[in-house]
Structures are given as structure tokens and as C-alpha cells.
Amino acid sequence: MATDASDAAGDGEGDEPPAAYETLLDQYRRVTNVREAGGLLSWDQQVMMPEGGTPARSQQLSTLSSVSHDLLTDDAVGSALDELDAAELTAERAAVVREIRREYERADAVPAELVEEMSTTSSEALSAWEEAKAESDFETFAPYLEKHVELKREYAEHVDPDRDAYEVLFEDFEPCLSLERAESILADIRETLVPMIEEIRASEVDLTTDAFTSLGTYPADDQEALCRDALSTLGYPWDRGRLDTASHPFSTGTTFDARVTTRFDEADPLGSLLSTIHEFGHATYTLGLPDEHYGSPLGQDRDLSVHESQSRLWENHVGRSQAFWESFLPTVAEHFPQAESVTPREAYETANQVYEDNLIRVEADELTYHLHIVIRFEIERALIAGDLDVAEVPAVWNDKYEEYLGIRPENDAEGCLQDIHWSHGNFGYFPTYSLGSAMAAQLYAAIEDDVGADALDEGVREGDFETLHEWLTDNVHRHGARYETDELVERATGEPFTADAFVEYVTDKYGSLYDLDSV
Incomplete structure (x- = not known):
């Protein structure tokens, strides 16, 4: 399909953005880097990490998850988003603000302690799942699945207590389709x-x-x-x-x-x-x-x-x-x-x-x-x-x-x-x-x-x-x-x-x- 004129021209990218936009983007880059570091540790856990590494890895991933959450919900992010409410932005910059705002509002509703607990449970559950699958024994994995269900219900309750919890969880993967x-x-x-x-x-x-x-x-x-x-x-x-x-x-x-x-x-x-x-x-x-x-x-x-x-x-x-x-x-x-x-x-x-x-x-x-x-x-x-x-x-x-x-x-x-x-x-x-x-x-x-x-x-x-x-x-x-x-x-x-x-x-x-x- 043909691209539109704003795509071809870079959508005014050469214009000087508001200072609040630069602050917002700088903070979000930090969030991204912490997340990607966590992703690399998760890849290692599934591909190369020795079997005994789970206790330390779960703590590492939990800490990175908490740091990422703190960076995203920092007061500087909220203030920058507030300042940009009435700002005139190019279409690209408006999209950036829209996406960060969506993530910020969702993350800001969830306590950091819950984020850490979900991350720790995920890391520990992975090892339990691998063992359970190898032994074909669901009971080994069941306590971790039960904990996940409990934590995800709590997470959905914080994000939006008035909506179906599964609908809230679905939005983590598909935020733009109901x-x-x-x-x-x-x-x-x-x-x-x-x-x-x-x-x-x-x-x-x-x-x-x-x-x-x-x-x-x-x-x-x-x-x-x-x-x-x-x-x-x-x-x-x-x-x-x-x-x-x-x-x-x-x-x-x-x-x-x-x-x-x-x-x-x-x-x-x-x-x-x-x-x-x-x-x-x-x-x-x-x-x-x-x-x-x-x-x-x-x-x-x-x-x-x-x-x-x-x-x-x-x-x-x-x-x-x-x-x-x-x-x-x-x-x-x-x-x-x-x-x-x-x-x-x-x-x-x-x-x-x-x-x-x-x-x-x-x-x-x-x-x-x-x-x-x-x-x-x-x-x-x-x-x-x-x-x-x-x-x-x-x-x-x-x-x-x-x-x-x-x-x-x-x-x-x-x-x-x-x-x-x-x-x-x-x-x-x-x-x-x-x-x-x-x-x-x-x-x-x-x-x-x-x-x-x-x-x-x-x-x-x-x-x-x-x-x-x-x-x-x-x-x-x-x-x-x-x-x-x-x-x-x-x-x-x-x-x-x-x-x-x-x-x-x-x-x-x-x-x-x-x-x-x-x-």
C-alpha cells in the first residue's frame, strides 16, 4: 500500500519537541533498557542457565521488574504527561505519548510489591513447570498456577475493579482490540x-x-x-x-x-x-x-x-x-x-x-x-x-x-x-x-x-x-x-x-x- 505524506516526510521530526516530551522519552528509554535486560535473563533461564540457578534468577528478575515499574511510575513521568495534555504534537509524538500514557496509567494502579511478587512467582513457576512436564505430574506445578491465578486476579482488580478480570488481562497482550x-x-x-x-x-x-x-x-x-x-x-x-x-x-x-x-x-x-x-x-x-x-x-x-x-x-x-x-x-x-x-x-x-x-x-x-x-x-x-x-x-x-x-x-x-x-x-x-x-x-x-x-x-x-x-x-x-x-x-x-x-x-x-x- 502507498505510504502517506507524513510517513514519507518524517512527520515534522526536525521540529523541536517540548521539554516535557524529552523528559518523558528519556525516562521511557530507561524503562525499556531495564525490561530488555530482564528479557535477556529470562532467555538465559530457558536456554542456558544451570538447573540450580533459579533462586538467584528469580530475585534478579524480581528486582528488575520492580525497577522497571518504579521508573515507569516515577513522578517525572506523571508530570510530563500532565504537561503534554494540551501540547501541540506531531502525529508521531502524539502516538508516543498515547502509548506511554496507557502503560503509565496501568502500571501506576498496581503496587510495586505485587509486581515483584508476580515476577518472583513467574521465575519459580518456570522451573516447577519444567520439572512437572518432565515427570508428567501436574501436582508439582499446581501450587504455582494457583498462585498465578490469585496474583493476576489481584492485578486486574487494581487496574480496573469494575471490569471483567480476564478482559483486563487480555489488554496486556492486545491493548487496542476489545x-x-x-x-x-x-x-x-x-x-x-x-x-x-x-x-x-x-x-x-x-x-x-x-x-x-x-x-x-x-x-x-x-x-x-x-x-x-x-x-x-x-x-x-x-x-x-x-x-x-x-x-x-x-x-x-x-x-x-x-x-x-x-x-x-x-x-x-x-x-x-x-x-x-x-x-x-x-x-x-x-x-x-x-x-x-x-x-x-x-x-x-x-x-x-x-x-x-x-x-x-x-x-x-x-x-x-x-x-x-x-x-x-x-x-x-x-x-x-x-x-x-x-x-x-x-x-x-x-x-x-x-x-x-x-x-x-x-x-x-x-x-x-x-x-x-x-x-x-x-x-x-x-x-x-x-x-x-x-x-x-x-x-x-x-x-x-x-x-x-x-x-x-x-x-x-x-x-x-x-x-x-x-x-x-x-x-x-x-x-x-x-x-x-x-x-x-x-x-x-x-x-x-x-x-x-x-x-x-x-x-x-x-x-x-x-x-x-x-x-x-x-x-x-x-x-x-x-x-x-x-x-x-x-x-x-x-x-x-x-x-x-x-x-x-x-x-x-x-x-x-x-x-x-x-x-
């Missing part, structure tokens, strides 16, 4: 997918579903080398990032240092490859934020829905496309000679099979993935509302998997302990995965309209992702948090954010794959 609006988009996704999945399972089409898993094992070291080649092919700048392993894949960092992690299953190389591509999407968004605005909201991501749109776009619209497999399959065969017999079509079908019996969200196919999200969404809403006791989580989880997916976990590790999010106290995060998928489809459709679907496909087929990178950087990444979610999406695509493009995308793609009557 929960009601999000639920409407999620409902459109559900209403499309449930009958589609049923029709697919009744289909007589026989896709290739084991093109790789039927060919032997894939050593982790060789999978790591393959993932590194994939990152290089996609355009990951190694001087600003790194690849490591973690019990739950994630990406973290800044525009100068955005790291990705993955994990390996020696029976199936697709899991680590698609996971790596997913985390690359997060990292390339972070790396695409403007360097010159580091420390300012203009140098920060918009929100989790936008962040997830980038990871889901790269994972699903690129990594699961036939064009990608036509390009990348020879690289797979270089690392794993047993895959030389696999055709691009077989790899494409395997990457897009709709599973009958998958229990693990991060290994789910593109469609049933969203039912995994629905289950988590319903459980965590009930936990925060007080309608579900922590002790009941494993049984309710298993019942919902049987109801929605027709399968039942045999143990806690493949059931309610599989995700890391609740160990961090991240209630309200899960809906952003499905919202991000809807947004990814809308963005990708706009890219196809702008550059041509055939031209975009040909670029992927040739392993040339420059056009895709440039479009996403120009229309999404470089704006940071300047625009709120709806405006960002509408500027990029010409339409408000809806599930319409996602519905069209999955209907066309899976209708063709499975020869569905609905197409």
Missing part, C-alpha cells in the same frame, strides 16, 4: 473450521501424510543444521540473532538482537523446521522495527496479535506452501539423503495434512490448531473467573480435548502441561494466536494484490524473499506502535481487521487439497 471484538473474530474462525474439519475427516482424498516420518530417523544435530540453512534462506541476519534449543520454542530480543529457539523430534524433521520458521517470523518483525526509535514506542511492536500475524504468515503462508517446498526440498535432501525420494507435492501434502489424533498445539496442523486455542481460552477464562479450580484443570482439559478433537491425553505432559504460558502467568495470551492467523491471511492477501500472487509465488519458489520482507517492513514493521491495531491493518490492507481473508484462504486451500464440496 475482548468483545476479538471474540467476534474468533467466533468467525470457529464457525468456519468446525464443519470444515468434519468434512475433511469424512473426505476420501488420500493425501501423503508421512513423506518424512516413514524414512527413518533425523539426528538432532542435522536438524539444527537444516534449521540454520532455513533461517539463512529466509533472510535471518546472524549478526543480530542466534538459534538455540528450548523446551518450548520462543523468540525474544530487540531490533539489534532478536533470538530464536526450537526443539527437535528425531522421528520428524517438519516439527523443528516449521517451528523455526514460525519463530523467524517473530524475529524478523522485531528486527524490522526502526533502529533509530529503539527505546521508544515507535521502536516497539504493536501488540501480540500483530506479532503472531508475522510468525503465522511465515509459518503457514510461506513454510507450508508448495512453492517453498519446490525451493527448499533439495536443501532437506542435502542434510537427509533419505528424503531424496520425496517430491515437492508430497512434502506439501505432508506439511498440510489435517490430523485425526494430534494432542500437541505446537505440532498441530493449520486448522485444528485453532481448536487447541479454544480449549486454552475457555479454561483460562474459567480459572480467572473463579468458575474452575486449579485442581480440576487436568480433567477439564482432557474432557475438552475429547469433546473438541475426539482424542484424550494419556498423561499431563501431553495434556495441560504442554504449554509454557501459564508458568509465566500469561493469561489472555492464547487468543492472539488465532487473531494473528486471521491477520496474517489479510496481510498476505494484500501483498498478493500489491505485487501479484504469481510474482510472489515465484519469488518463494526461487528462494527470493526480498519482496516479502520489504512489503512487511514498509507496511507493518517500521511503524512500531505508532498506529493502533485496526488502523495499522487498514493502512496495510485497505480494509478493517476481520476474519474474512482467513476464511477465504483456508476454504480455497483445503477445499482444493481435500476436494471439498463446499468449494
Whole structure:
């Protein structure tokens, strides 16, 4: 989409800002630096820290969380915001003030002692979750989950005692879309997918579903080398990032240092490859934020829905496309000679099979993935509302998997302990995965309209992702948090954010794959 004149001209950036604005931005840069230091310590805890390091790490992270909170709620920030109430500001500076004000008002409502306690609990809960998952023992993790629920209710009560607590928590990850609006988009996704999945399972089409898993094992070291080649092919700048392993894949960092992690299953190389591509999407968004605005909201991501749109776009619209497999399959065969017999079509079908019996969200196919999200969404809403006791989580989880997916976990590790999010106290995060998928489809459709679907496909087929990178950087990444979610999406695509493009995308793609009557 074309940029507007204020974007091209820098929005009056050369004008001298008010002194209060400079004070505000200087203080916020300090907040950012403390937060990023905490993020690096958290990355280390999940990737490299020795098992015995938790007691000290929990104190370190708690202290940094408290320092960040104190800096953000300092009287100087409140005074500067008051002074800027009536100031005439450029659009960019007004956006900076808007975003800092939102954070300040939220943080100022919460006692520092509660912030520290939440951080300490998160650090301790992570180790407990890792142990509980390894032993498939929910009772080991349950006391920490119970503490998180208690603390998050208290947190929401401080922020806004007159609103639903889960709605308040959701705003930590998606501040610009109401929960009601999000639920409407999620409902459109559900209403499309449930009958589609049923029709697919009744289909007589026989896709290739084991093109790789039927060919032997894939050593982790060789999978790591393959993932590194994939990152290089996609355009990951190694001087600003790194690849490591973690019990739950994630990406973290800044525009100068955005790291990705993955994990390996020696029976199936697709899991680590698609996971790596997913985390690359997060990292390339972070790396695409403007360097010159580091420390300012203009140098920060918009929100989790936008962040997830980038990871889901790269994972699903690129990594699961036939064009990608036509390009990348020879690289797979270089690392794993047993895959030389696999055709691009077989790899494409395997990457897009709709599973009958998958229990693990991060290994789910593109469609049933969203039912995994629905289950988590319903459980965590009930936990925060007080309608579900922590002790009941494993049984309710298993019942919902049987109801929605027709399968039942045999143990806690493949059931309610599989995700890391609740160990961090991240209630309200899960809906952003499905919202991000809807947004990814809308963005990708706009890219196809702008550059041509055939031209975009040909670029992927040739392993040339420059056009895709440039479009996403120009229309999404470089704006940071300047625009709120709806405006960002509408500027990029010409339409408000809806599930319409996602519905069209999955209907066309899976209708063709499975020869569905609905197409």
C-alpha cells in the first residue's frame, strides 16, 4: 500500500519537541533498557542457565521488574504527561505519548510489591513447570498456577475493579482490540473450521501424510543444521540473532538482537523446521522495527496479535506452501539423503495434512490448531473467573480435548502441561494466536494484490524473499506502535481487521487439497 505524506516526510521530526516530551522519552528509554535486560535473563533461564540457578534468577528478575515499574511510575513521568495534555504534537509524538500514557496509567494502579511478587512467582513457576512436564505430574506445578491465578486476579482488580478480570488481562497482550471484538473474530474462525474439519475427516482424498516420518530417523544435530540453512534462506541476519534449543520454542530480543529457539523430534524433521520458521517470523518483525526509535514506542511492536500475524504468515503462508517446498526440498535432501525420494507435492501434502489424533498445539496442523486455542481460552477464562479450580484443570482439559478433537491425553505432559504460558502467568495470551492467523491471511492477501500472487509465488519458489520482507517492513514493521491495531491493518490492507481473508484462504486451500464440496 502507498505510504502517506507524513510517513514519507518524517512527520515534522526536525521540529523541536517540548521539554516535557524529552523528559518523558528519556525516562521511557530507561524503562525499556531495564525490561530488555530482564528479557535477556529470562532467555538465559530457558536456554542456558544451570538447573540450580533459579533462586538467584528469580530475585534478579524480581528486582528488575520492580525497577522497571518504579521508573515507569516515577513522578517525572506523571508530570510530563500532565504537561503534554494540551501540547501541540506531531502525529508521531502524539502516538508516543498515547502509548506511554496507557502503560503509565496501568502500571501506576498496581503496587510495586505485587509486581515483584508476580515476577518472583513467574521465575519459580518456570522451573516447577519444567520439572512437572518432565515427570508428567501436574501436582508439582499446581501450587504455582494457583498462585498465578490469585496474583493476576489481584492485578486486574487494581487496574480496573469494575471490569471483567480476564478482559483486563487480555489488554496486556492486545491493548487496542476489545475482548468483545476479538471474540467476534474468533467466533468467525470457529464457525468456519468446525464443519470444515468434519468434512475433511469424512473426505476420501488420500493425501501423503508421512513423506518424512516413514524414512527413518533425523539426528538432532542435522536438524539444527537444516534449521540454520532455513533461517539463512529466509533472510535471518546472524549478526543480530542466534538459534538455540528450548523446551518450548520462543523468540525474544530487540531490533539489534532478536533470538530464536526450537526443539527437535528425531522421528520428524517438519516439527523443528516449521517451528523455526514460525519463530523467524517473530524475529524478523522485531528486527524490522526502526533502529533509530529503539527505546521508544515507535521502536516497539504493536501488540501480540500483530506479532503472531508475522510468525503465522511465515509459518503457514510461506513454510507450508508448495512453492517453498519446490525451493527448499533439495536443501532437506542435502542434510537427509533419505528424503531424496520425496517430491515437492508430497512434502506439501505432508506439511498440510489435517490430523485425526494430534494432542500437541505446537505440532498441530493449520486448522485444528485453532481448536487447541479454544480449549486454552475457555479454561483460562474459567480459572480467572473463579468458575474452575486449579485442581480440576487436568480433567477439564482432557474432557475438552475429547469433546473438541475426539482424542484424550494419556498423561499431563501431553495434556495441560504442554504449554509454557501459564508458568509465566500469561493469561489472555492464547487468543492472539488465532487473531494473528486471521491477520496474517489479510496481510498476505494484500501483498498478493500489491505485487501479484504469481510474482510472489515465484519469488518463494526461487528462494527470493526480498519482496516479502520489504512489503512487511514498509507496511507493518517500521511503524512500531505508532498506529493502533485496526488502523495499522487498514493502512496495510485497505480494509478493517476481520476474519474474512482467513476464511477465504483456508476454504480455497483445503477445499482444493481435500476436494471439498463446499468449494
